Amino acid sequence: xxxxxxxxxxxxxxxxxxxxxxxxxxxxxxxxxxxxxxxxxxxxxxxxxxxxxxxxxxxxxxxxxxxxxxxxxxxxxxxxxxxxxxxxxxxxxxxxxxxxxxxxxxxxxxxxxxxxxxxxxxxxxxxxxxxxxxxxxxxxxxxxxxxxxxxxxxxxxxxxxxxxxxxxxxxxxxxxxxxxxxxxxxxxxxxxxxxxxxxxxxxxxxxxxxxxxxxxxxxxxxxxxxxxxxxxxxxxxxxxxxxxxxxxxxxxxxxxxxxxxxxxxxxxxxxxxxxxxxxxxxxxxxxxxxxxxxxxxxxxxxxxxxxxxxxxxxxxxxxxxxxxxxxxxxxxxxxxxxxxxxxxxxxxxxxxxxxxxxxxxxxxxxxxxxxxxxxxxxxxxxxxxxxxxxxxxxxxxxxxxxxxxxxxxxxxxxxxxxxxxxxxxxxxxxxxxxxxxxxxxxxxxxxxxxxxxxxxxxxxxxxxxxxxxxxxxxxxxxxxxxxxxxxxxxxxxxxxxxxxxxxxxxxxxxxxxxxxxxxxxxxxxxxxxxxxxxxxxxxxxxxxxxxxxxxxxxx
Amino acid sequence: xxxxxxxxxxxxxxxxxxxxxxxxxxxxxxxxxxxxxxxxxxxxxxxxxxxxxxxxxxxxxxxxxxxxxxxxxxxxxxxxxxxxxxxxxxxxxxxxxxxxxxxxxxxxxxxxxxxxxxxx
Amino acid sequence: xxxxxxxxxxxxxxxxxxxxxxxxxxxxxxxxxxxxxxxxxxxxxxxxxxxxxxxxxxxxxxxxxxxxxxxxxxxxxxxxxxxxxxxxxxxxxxxxxxxxxxxxxxxxxxxxxxxxxxxxxxxxxxxxxxxxxxxxxxxxxxxxxxxxxxxxxxxxxxxxxxx
Numbered sequence: 155x156x157x158x159x160x161x162x163x164x165x166x167x168x169x170x171x172x173x174x175x176x177x178x179x180x181x182x183x184x185x186x187x188x189x190x191x192x193x194x195x196x197x198x199x200x201x202x203x204x205x206x207x208x209x210x211x212x213x214x215x216x217x218x219x220x221x222x223x224x225x226x227x228x229x230x231x232x233x234x235x236x237x238x239x240x241x242x243x244x245x246x247x248x249x250x251x252x253x254x255x256x257x258x259x260x261x262x263x264x265x266x267x268x269x270x271x272x273x274x275x276x277x278x279x280x281x282x283x284x285x286x287x288x289x290x291x292x293x294x295x296x297x298x299x300x301x302x303x304x305x306x307x308x309x310x311x312x313x314x315x316x317x318x319x320x321x322x323x324x325x326x327x328x329x330x331x332x333x334x335x336x337x338x339x340x341x342x343x344x345x346x347x348x349x350x351x352x353x354x355x356x357x358x359x360x361x362x363x364x365x366x367x368x369x370x371x372x373x374x375x376x377x378x379x380x381x382x383x384x385x386x387x388x389x390x391x392x393x394x395x396x397x398x399x400x401x402x403x404x405x406x407x408x409x410x411x412x413x414x415x416x417x418x419x420x421x422x423x424x425x426x427x428x429x430x431x432x433x434x435x436x437x438x439x440x441x442x443x444x445x446x447x448x449x450x451x452x453x454x455x456x457x458x459x460x461x462x463x464x465x466x467x468x469x470x471x472x473x474x475x476x477x478x479x480x481x482x483x484x485x486x487x488x489x490x491x492x493x494x495x496x497x498x499x500x501x502x503x504x505x506x507x508x509x510x511x512x513x514x515x516x517x518x519x520x521x522x523x524x525x526x527x528x529x530x531x532x533x534x535x536x537x538x539x540x541x542x543x544x545x546x547x548x549x550x551x552x553x554x555x556x557x558x559x560x561x562x563x564x565x566x567x568x569x570x571x572x573x574x575x576x577x578x579x580x581x582x583x584x585x586x587x588x589x590x591x592x593x594x595x596x597x598x599x600x601x602x603x604x605x606x607x608x609x610x611x612x613x614x615x616x617x618x619x620x621x622x623x624x625x626x627x628x629x630x631x632x633x634x635x636x637x638x639x640x641x642x643x644x645x646x647x648x649x650x651x652x653x654x655x656x657x658x659x660x661x662x663x664x665x666x667x668x669x670x671x672x673x674x675x676x677x678x679x680x681x682x683x684x685x686x687x688x689x690x691x692x693x694x695x696x697x698x699x700x701x702x703x704x705x706x707x708x709x
Numbered sequence: 710x711x712x713x714x715x716x717x718x719x720x721x722x723x724x725x726x727x728x729x730x731x732x733x734x735x736x737x738x739x740x741x742x743x744x745x746x747x748x749x750x751x752x753x754x755x756x757x758x759x760x761x762x763x764x765x766x767x768x769x770x771x772x773x774x775x776x777x778x779x780x781x782x783x784x785x786x787x788x789x790x791x792x793x794x795x796x797x798x799x800x801x802x803x804x805x806x807x808x809x810x811x812x813x814x815x816x817x818x819x820x821x822x823x824x825x826x827x828x829x
Numbered sequence: 830x831x832x833x834x835x836x837x838x839x840x841x842x843x844x845x846x847x848x849x850x851x852x853x854x855x856x857x858x859x860x861x862x863x864x865x866x867x868x869x870x871x872x873x874x875x876x877x878x879x880x881x882x883x884x885x886x887x888x889x890x891x892x893x894x895x896x897x898x899x900x901x902x903x904x905x906x907x908x909x910x911x912x913x914x915x916x917x918x919x920x921x922x923x924x925x926x927x928x929x930x931x932x933x934x935x936x937x938x939x940x941x942x943x944x945x946x947x948x949x950x951x952x953x954x955x956x957x958x959x960x961x962x963x964x965x966x967x968x969x970x971x972x973x974x975x976x977x978x979x980x981x982x983x984x985x986x987x988x989x990x991x992x
Contacts, residue, residue, distance in 0.1 A: 161985035165973040172970045176940065181720065183763040192910060193940055201766060203790050205722035251721035275910060305975040305985070311947035312919055312978070315912025392916045393888055427924060432977035432984075439986055501796055572786060573794035581789075583796045635785065 155216050155524060156301050156446045158266045165308070166263040169270060173197050174256035181253065196276065196314070198269030199255055202576050206250040209272040210262060214282040214300035214324070215243035215527040219514035222525055224265040226510035232258050237510065239495065239503040241567055241618055242321070243281045243527040244272055248574050270308055275316045277307035277388075281323045283331045284528035287447060288536040290484045293343050294351050296326035298443050299380060302435065306381050313388050317395035318403035320388070321360075324353075328647060333529060335359050335368045335649035336621055338405045339387060346374040353380065357387060357417065358409030359649075361615035366406040367649050369414040371421065377440060382433040386425035390417070450522040450537055455487020458540040465544055471558075474596055475547050478558030489540050491521075493533040493550060494557040494565070498594035499587050502568040503531030512553050520546050529618075530567055530606075532560065563605040563672070564590040567618055571611030571628060572635070578611035580628025580635035585609055585664055592665045593672075602672060604684045608643070621645035623686050624671060625652040626664065637664050641671070641697055642689045653694050656702045667701045674700040712743040713773045713780070714756050715787065716765035724790045725765060727756055733765060737780050737791040742773070831960045834930065834952040836968075838961050843880045843901055859903060862887055865895075873898065882934065885913045893925045902927060904950075906935040915948045922949035923979035942967040947978045 158166070173193075180190040194200075198209040210225070217225075225245055229237045232254050233247045240246055250258065262268060272279060280300040287295045303322060307313075313320075323337040334340030340356035353375045359368025375383055391405045409417045466473035481490040493513060495503055505513075517525045517535055520542050526534035533555075538546060550556040559565045566589060569575065571582030586609055593599060608622030612629075619625030625640035637659050640652030659667055674696050675685050689697075714727035718735075725733035726740030734740065743749045749770055756768030772783040782788050789795060832841045846858040859880035860872060872879055880901030881892060892899070902921060904914035914933065921927040932952035933945050939955060942964065957963060977984050 159989070161973050161988065165971075165975075165985070168971050168973065175966070181763065187760075187766055189909075189938060189940075201717055201722055203786070204724060204793065205717075253720050275912070308975055309944075309971070310976050311944035311974075312915040312976075313912070314944055315910050315915065315941075389916050393913055397885075397911055397913075436990070438990070442989070499797070573789060573796055581785075581795060583794070587797050633784065 155218060156213070156297075156443070162266070162305075163263075166266075166268050166270070167260075169197075169268070169309070170256065170260045170263045173259055177252060177256050192274060192315075194252075194255075195274040196271060197255075197259060198272030199250070199252070200273060200576075202248065202574055203572075204248065204574065206252055206255065207574070208247045208250045208255065208258065208269060209240070210245050210247070210267060210269045211272050211279045212239075212243050212245060212267075212527045213304050214280055214286065214297045215284050215529070216286075216297060217525045217527065219517040219523040219525065221265050221267055222510050222514040222517070224262065224267060226507040226514070228258055228261065229507040229510065235508075236504055236506045238501075238570065239505070239527050239531050239533070241529050241531065241569070241616060242279050243284075243529055244279055245527075246570070248570070273319075274314075275318050275320075276314045277303075277310065277316075277320045277322065279321075280304050280307070281321070281332055281337075281529060283325050283327055284526045284534045285331065285481065285490055285536060286326060286526075287449065288483055288485075288488075288490055289327055289329075290482050291329050292327045292484070293345065294326050295444075295447050296324040296332075296341070296343060297447055298440060299341065299353075299377065300324050301443050301446070302380065302440070303384065306384070313392060316388070316392055317397050318400065318405075320391075320405070322384075330645075330647040330649075331528075333618070333621065333645035333649075335647075336361055336365070336618075336645060337368065339384065340368045341380075344374070350376070352376050355383065355387075358406040358414070360404050360406040361618060361620045362404070363401050363613045363615075364407065365615070365620040365651050366410055367651065368406075369409065371414060371418050378435045378437070379429060381435055382428040382431065383421075383425055385428050385433055386421045389424055390420045394420075449485075450524075452485050452488065452537070453539075455485075455539065455541070457486040462540060462543065469544075471551075472544060472547055474600070475551075475556055475558040476543065478562065478600070479556070479560045480543065483537070485537075487540055489538050489543060491535040491538045491543070491546060491550075492528070492560045493535060493555045494559060495532050495555070496559055496565050496590065497554045497557045498564060499591040500554075501583050502566050502586050502590075505533075509553055509555065512549075513555070516546065516549055530565065532565070558596060559599055561604050561606070562599040563602055563607060563668075564593050564599060565606070566590060567606070567608040567622065569610050569617035571609075571617075575611060575616075577614055578628065579613075579630040580611050580637065581661075582609045582611040582617060582626075582628055585626060585628075585637065585661065588665045589668055592669070602676070602685070603682065604686075605672075606644075607668070618645065619643070620651045621649065622652065623689070624668065629658050631658055635661055637661065639664075639667060639671075639701070641694055642686065644686055655694065656698055659701075670700040671697050710772055710774050710783065712749045712770050713737070713740045713782075714743070714749075714752055714768050715740075715771050715782075715790065716756060716760070716768035719763055719766055726791075727752060727768070731755060733759070737773075737782075740773075740780065742775070742780070743770075830954055830956060832932075832952060832954055833960060833964050834932075836964070843878070845882075847882055857900070859901065862891060865892075880930075880932075883917065885911045888913075889917045889921045889925060889927075896921075896925055896927050896929075899927075899929055901930040901932060901952075903932040903934045903954075906933060906937055909936045909938050909941060915944060918945070918949040919978060939963045939967045943971055947974065947980050947982070949979055 176193045179185045200207040233249045238246045280303045282296045286297045320338045322339045323332040323334045324341040325332045326343045336359040342354040355372040356368030357371040479492040521535035521537045566586045568586040572578035606623045608618045609626040610617035610619040621643040627638040639655040643652030644650045718725045729741040771787045843857045843859040846852045847861045857878040878900035882903040933950045934954040
C-alpha cells in the first residue's frame with residue numbers, strides 16, 4: 155500500500171500544525187463560528203448532536219494493521235471506545251472534544267492518516283473496490299489511480315470552495331463494488347478497441363434529495379489524461395455550478411439541467427487547454443505509485459477447494475461462513491475474507507477499540523498486515539491462505555466478527571441517524587437492529603439470497619437508501635418519525651434508483667413490512683433468482699399490495 | 710409545558726443547559742425551567758452573549774415537560790441530545806456491549822432508553 | 830480594510846468608483862464591468878491606470894480581449910465559500926496572460942491565503958487586527974503542494990522526479 159515519502163509526511167504535518175493554530179484562534183475568539191466552520195470541516199470535524207464528530211479518511215478503503223491500531227488508540231483515548239465505518243470507506247468518531255482535535259490529528263498524521271477534506275465543499279475521499287488488487291474479475295488495480303487523484307485533490311487551491319461536496323469513485327472490475335454510477339465522477343476501467351486499459355468516465359451521479367445515475371461523459375480516457383480531464387470537469391463545475399441553493403448545488407444538477415452533451419462540450423473545450431500541460435501524468439509517476447501496490451510475497455500454493463469441501467461437510471457453521479463471506483482470490487491457494495460488522499442486533503459498521511486491535515493482530519497473522527474497508531460497512535482481509543481459513547474463522551467467530559451474512563438481508567447499510575447526526579429526521583440504527591434481529595436465522599437468510607437493505611435517517615442519503623434493493627428513508631411527519639420504503643434500487647453495474655412503495659410507516663411497522671416484502675418475493679421467485687431480479691420482473695404492485703393492502707392509498 | 714435553553718459547549722461539543730445563575734451544565738435536571746415567554750427571550754439573549762464569548766454554540770429554546778419529577782424534552786431530537794443515543798443494548802445475540810455513557814447519566818437524572826454494560 | 834500587495838501593506842492608489850457617486854476627475858479608478866461597457870471610451874481617455882472589479886458571476890472571458898487596458902483586476906469573494914474566483918484567477922493568469930495586479934476583495938480570509946496565492950492573486954483587501962502579521966503567519970504554513978498551477982512552484986511530483 156502507499157507509504158508516505160518525505161513530501162507527503164511534511165504535507166500532513168504542516169496541515170496538522172495549521173489546524174492547531176486555527177483551533178487556538180477559535181478558542182481565543184479570534185475566529186467566529188461562521189469563519190471557523192469551513193476550516194474545521196476541511197479537517198473532517200463536524201458538530202453533531204452530542205459532541206464533535208471526526209471523520210477520518212481511509213484512502214480507497216486500504217488500511218495497515220498499524221493504522222487500525224491507531225484508530226483503536228484514538229477510540230480509547232479520545233472517544234468512548236468505539237468507531238464507526240461509513241459508506242465512503244471512512245471511520246467516524248462521535249465524541250470528540252475540539253480542544254483535543256489538534257492532538258488527534260497530529261497522532262493520525264504520524265501514522266500516515268488524515269482527515270483532510272473528509273468534509274467540506276471540496277473533493278472528498280476517493281473510494282474504490284474493497285477487493286482491489288485481489289479480485290479475480292479485476293482488469294487492473296484501481297488504487298493506483300485513486301492515489302494519484304488523492305494527491306491531486308488535497309488542498310487543491312482552485313477547487314477547495316466548490317459549490318458543494320465532490321465524490322469520486324473508481325472501479326477496476328466490470329463488477330462494480332464501488333457504486334461508481336452514483337458518484338459525482340465515476341471511473342470504470344476497461345479496455346478500448348486497441349486493447350489499452352483506460353477509463354469510462356461517468357459524471358453527475360449522486361444520491362441525496364435529487365438522486366441521479368451518472369451519465370457517460372467520455373467512453374475511454376487514457377490514464378495519462380486522468381488529471382487533466384478531471385480538472386476540466388471540475389473547472390466547468392466550479393464556475394457554473396449553482397451557488398444559490400445548497401440543495402441544488404451538486405454537479406448532478408447542472409449536468410442534468412443542461413444535458414450531458416452540453417456539459418461534455420464545455421469540458422472538452424476546457425480540456426483542449428489542459429490536456430497537454432503540466433497535468434499529463436508521466437508513465438514513471440504511474441509506475442512509481444504502482445510499485446507501492448505491488449502484490450505481497452504470495453507463496454506458490456495449490457488451490458484447496460477440494461480439501462475445504464471436506465472440512466465444510468464436517469462443520470456446518472464453517473461451511474456457512476465460507477459460502478457466505480469468503481470470496482475467490484485471483485492467486486491460487488488464497489482467499490478474500492469478509493469480516494462482518496453486522497452481527498444480529500448490533501450497530502452496522504460499529505466496532506470497539508478492542509476489536510480493532512484484534513483485527514489488526516489477525517491481519518498481521520493472516521493477511522500481510524493489511525485490512526480493507528467496504529462501503530457496505532464491513533472489513534475485509536484480502537490475502538488469506540486457504541489453509542488458514544478454518545483457524546481464522548474460529549478467531550473471528552470468537553470475536554463476533556464472523557456472521558455469515560455478506561450481501562444478505564441482515565448485511566444492512568445504515569447511517570448514524572438521529573441518534574448521532576444533527577441533520578437527521580429520524581433514527582436509523584434501531585430500525586437496522588430490529589430488522590437484523592428479526593432476520594437472524596442464517597438458513598432463512600441464505601434461502602432468501604442476495605438482498606441489500608440500505609437505511610438513511612434523512613434525505614442526505616448517507617445510508618444510500620436510493621440504491622438498496624429495499625431502501626428505508628427516515629422522514630419527519632408532523633414531529634413523528636416515519637419511514638418511507640423504496641424498492642428496486644441497485645448500486646452495481648446495473649445501477650437503478652428505488653421506487654417509492656407508499657406512504658411512510660411508523661417505526662413499529664417497518665420490520666413487519668420487510669417480512670411481507672420478503673414473503674411476497676419468495677412466493678413469486680423463479681429459479682432461485684435474486685430479489686432484485688424478481689422485482690424487475692414483476693414490478694412494484696404485488697409488494698405494494700402486500701404491505702398496504704388492496705386498497706392502497708394513492709402515492 | 711416549560712422551556713429551557715440548550716446549546717453545545719464550544720470546547721468539547723457536549724450538550725449543555727442554561728441554569729439559573731447563568732452557568733451551563735451537562736445535566737438537564739440542572740437546567741433552568743422557564744415559564745414566561747419574556748423570560749425565555751431574555752435568557753436566550755444571555756445565551757447568545759455566551760456564544761459571542763466563545764463558551765457555547767447555537768443556543769436555542771426547547772420545550773420540556775416535567776413528568777414524575779423528571780425533566781424531559783418534548784421533541785425526540787432534544788431527548789436524544791439530553792440523554793444520549795437510543796440504540797438498543799437489550800437484544801439477544803448482543804454479547805459484550807459497548808459502554809456508552811454521558812455525564813448526565815452519572816447524575817441519575819433519567820437515562821431514558823439507555824442501558825449500559827461494562828463488559829468488553 | 831487594509832491592502833496587502835506583494836507582502837507589504839500599501840495604500841490603494843485606485844479609487845473605488847463603482848458606487849453611485851461620479852467618477853473623480855483624475856487618477857486611477859476601479860470600475861465595474863457594467864461601467865466599463867457603458868463608458869469605455871471616457872475611461873480610456875483618462876490616461877490613468879484603470880482597474881476593473883468583477884462579480885463572482887462574471888467570468889474573465891468577458892474581459893479577456895481587453896486585458897491590456899487594465900492595470901488591476903479585482904475579483905470578488907461575496908462570501909468566502911464562493912470559490913469561483915479561484916478559477917477566474919487561474920484563467921486570467923494562465924490562459925489570458927494577465928500580468929497586472931490581481932486583487933482579492935470581499936470576504937477575504939487569510940485562512941484562504943495560500944489558495945489565493947497559488948491561483949495567481951498578488952494583492953489582498955483584508956480586515957482584521959494585524960493583517961500583515963496574519964499574512965506572514967499564513968505564508969509560513971505550507972511548503973508542500975501537489976498540484977501545478979501557474980505560480981511556478983514545484984509540485985511534490987516534480988520534486989520527486991528530480992531525485
